[in-house]
Amino acid sequence: MPSRPLLRLHSSRPRSLSLLPLAMIHSSTSRLPHHLPQNQTEYTTQAITYHDRTKHSLTSGYARGPGRLDWANQPNPFLRFVPSSSLPLLHPTTPLSPHYPSIYNSFPSSSLPLSLSSLSSLLYYSLSLSAWKTTAFSTWSLRVNPSSGNLHPTECHILSPPLPDSPYNASPFLSHYSPKDHSLEIRAVVPPNLKLPIPSDSLIAIFSSIFWREAWKYGERALRYCNHDVGHAIAALAISAAALGWDAKLLDSLSHSELEALLGVTKTYPPLPEPLPTKLIRGNLPWVEAQHPDCALVLFPANTDFTVDYPALREFVKGLPDLEWVGKPNSLSKDHVCWDVIYHTAEAIKKPGDDNLFSVNPFHKSGLISEKLYKDFTVYEVVRKRRSAVDMDRVHLMERETFYQILLHCLPSGEVGLGEKQGRNFAMPFRVLDWDAEVHLALFVHRVKGLEKGLYFLVRNEDHFDSLKKAMRSEFEWVRPDKCPAGLPLYRLAKGDCQDLAKQLSCTQDIASDGCFSLGMVARFEPVLHEKGAWMYPRLFWETGVIGQVLYLEAHAVGISATGIGCYFDDSVHEVLGLKGRDFQSLYHFTVGGPVIDKRIMSLPAYPGPGIDA
Known part of the structure; x- marks a missing residue:
């Protein structure tokens, strides 16, 4: 006779794990440590x-959420900077890469050199569009990196050294990745007097979140979902990089203000109101569309003795606000809702800089x-x-x-x-x-x-x-x-x-x-x-x-x-x-x-062809 299970989970009201009713909130005294400021x-x-x-x-x-969806104000899922120079990226035609499980066992024996071609592949296989979907009533895009509600609050920016096979072969540059047309929008060119303190075979990717894209649908809980999406994007970029023979590591000693400088936030967006609202407000609130810097990653050839000189990087970042930042962001919605608790919490969770040294852990296969x-x-x-x-x-x-x-x-x-x-x-x-x-x-x-x-x-x-x-x-x-x-x-x-x-x-x-x-x-x-x-x-x-x-x-x-x-x-x-x-x-x-496939939905190519706006 089989032994009796310890807990009868299959019951509609299991004796030990019954959910009806529940004591929903467990109180706990907040322990305030003495070692934190x-x-x-x-x-x-x-x-x-x-x-x-x-x-x-x-x-x-x-x-707390919106209760209903204001479709007239659904945020545009594509951020653009106008005017700005566009650097079209290449669409890989022969997707050569390691067999899937091998990516967990080792890096490829050699890494591809950093170029317009390899940077194109990096972004194409991590953050680009993967398909368009259509029914009789609507058309929408999907991306390689997932997002809650397919709303995509996460934006990616690239700080690149000169790319030898591109028009930007003489100077480093800062750009915004545009997944809709798989291109880089050039925001600023780094002058010769500002030395980029990373090797020429490495680059920095910066992620940011537009809270409004998630809050439009999910209200106050949107800050959680934005950070889920950041994690997905981090992994998507790291795995795509690994297929090229590149390693990736968070530059987590940088402060929030230094990340803002890398994005040109103060040159691009109106400042947050002071003081911040203390209740939900509605209206035309352009600052609600501002990008919140999340993190920066450095990508570099794997299996090399790579390091980052944080003091030199900080000196470089200090000069970025003085650059000529090109382009203004397009408006994402006509009207907005400010979920005040999101912005108060976003201020509280900003990371200060620290003096930790950059280090790369040894690689362990899975x-x-x-x-x-x-x-x-x-x-x-x-x-x-x-x-x-x-x-x-x-x-x-x-x-x-x-x-x-x-x-x-x-x-x-x-x-x-x-x-x-x-x-x-x-x-x-x-x-x-x-x-x-x-x-x-x-x-x-x-x-x-x-x-x-x-x-x-x-x-x-x-x-x-x-x-x-x-x-x-x-x-x-x-x-x-x-x-x-x-x-x-x-x-x-x-x-x-x-x-x-x-x-x-x-x-x-x-x-x-x-x-x-x-x-x-x-x-x-x-x-x-x-x-x-x-x-x-x-x-x-x-x-x-x-x-x-x-x-x-x-x-x-x-x-x-x-x-x-x-x-x-x-x-x-x-x-x-x-x-x-x-x-x-x-x-x-x-x-x-095992998924259920909805055959009513038609799939279209991610990038149908030149001059075609799906």
């Missing part, structure tokens, strides 16, 4: 307040069970095939080895030696990040052949294991599942059918229950903010976005699909896991499975 303590409190305020609740409702688990796709084919599934088929059954393989590629440290633990970011693409892993995966397994249905947990930083186990339900099993690879810290917490539970947690969305598995990304939260500062708040979301990008690519590489889920009942997830207070918080959900 007073203003950083206040900023951390603001970040935590925002996070609590923007939780969706099963009992008290959703975070665990590989068998390349036969994957379709015969190259890296480039996978990234351009990526789509977000709208529905799952409730049929596809995943092999247990495929499930384990996907999770192996979600580990930050890759393969580790005897006695070593997961936690440091050595593996692709997590090595781009500048901190140790803070995010873990709570998995709802629905349709994995040879694996019992139930609740599982992947510990991505094993230094957190004891605190996680102590914080979660005492009745959880913490048992290693059958045939689990030795280097995969995966544990079964409870047996049982959890399809209804997964659906209920993800705002009652069927897609969370109809795939092979779904998950919630659980981050060490309040302790991180108190240890480091409020500026870690968006970085926790970036980490979830990087994990999400791996899940997207892994799903497509094995022939199925995936979708990020931003709508979930935050504290209901914590209740299921037994988490109280704010030491750990769920920041992003995901689902992986």
Whole structure:
């Protein structure tokens, strides 16, 4: 007779994990550390307040949003600077790149030199359009990098040394990437008296967010989604770079004001009002469309002794506001809504500069069970095939080895030696990040052949294991599942059918229950903010976005699909896991499975041809 499961997850009201009713908000006394400056303590409190305020609740409702969509003011998804010189990028015709799983094992033996051609490939396989979709009623574009609601708040700018095969072969330049026509809009040319302090075979990419694009649909919760998208973009760029033989690393010692200088923000946008609004306001508010600098990445030939001289880079940045910045941004909407809490929180989470030295972690390959688990796709084919599934088929059954393989590629440290633990970011693409892993995966397994249905947990930083186990339900099993690879810290917490539970947690969305598995990304939260500062708040979301990008690519590489889920009942997830207070918080959900294809929607090429505006 089979043993009785510890928790009956399949029940509509499971005894131990019942969601009706729930004590939705766990109070906790904010611990104010003495080692942070007073203003950083206040900023951390603001970040935590925002996070609590923007939780969706099963009992008290959703975070504050618009209620209805004002279609007349839907933001333009394409930012343009007019007038500015346009540098058309090349459209690769022979997409030669490594076989997909090999990208996790090593960099190519040689890196392509930096040129207009290689820069074109970098952006084409990370941030460009991947297709146009059309029905009888509307037409819209898709991109290589995913975005919540396909709203794309993330913009990319490039600081490049002279490109030998381009008109800009004599001077460095700053540009904005335009995905609609796959081109660079030249914003400023660097004069000879301002020396670019990075080698000629490297470049810097700067990401920024336009909050209004997400807030138009999602209201106050939009700041979370913008930072999910930044994480996806970081991973997309790092993986595309790796296929060229380039490594990538955040320049995370730069301050927010230095990132503003790299974007020419003060020369381009009206300043934020002083004081900031303290309530929701509507009207023609051009400053709502301003870009918020997020981060900068340096890309450089892999396997080289590469470093960045931060003092020299800071001196360079000081001269950028004096450049002649060309072009004004197009208006994205006629009218706007200012969700005041977003802008107060964005001010609080700005990162100050620091004196940390630039360093690149050694490369660790990821665990590989068998390349036969994957379709015969190259890296480039996978990234351009990526789509977000709208529905799952409730049929596809995943092999247990495929499930384990996907999770192996979600580990930050890759393969580790005897006695070593997961936690440091050595593996692709997590090595781009500048901190140790803070995010873990709570998995709802629905349709994995040879694996019992139930609740599982992947510990991505094993230094957190004891605190996680102590914080979660005492009745959880913490048992290693059958045939689990030795280097995969995966544990079964409870047996049982959890399809209804997964659906209920993800705002009652069927897609969370109809795939092979779904998950919630659980981050060490309040302790991180108190240890480091409020500026870690968006970085926790970036980490979830990087994990999400791996899940997207892994799903497509094995022939199925995936979708990020931003709508979930935050504290209901914590209740299921037994988490109280704010030491750990769920920041992003995901689902992986067999997609349902809507045959009513027609696909068109991303770039139909010269002179054709799709």
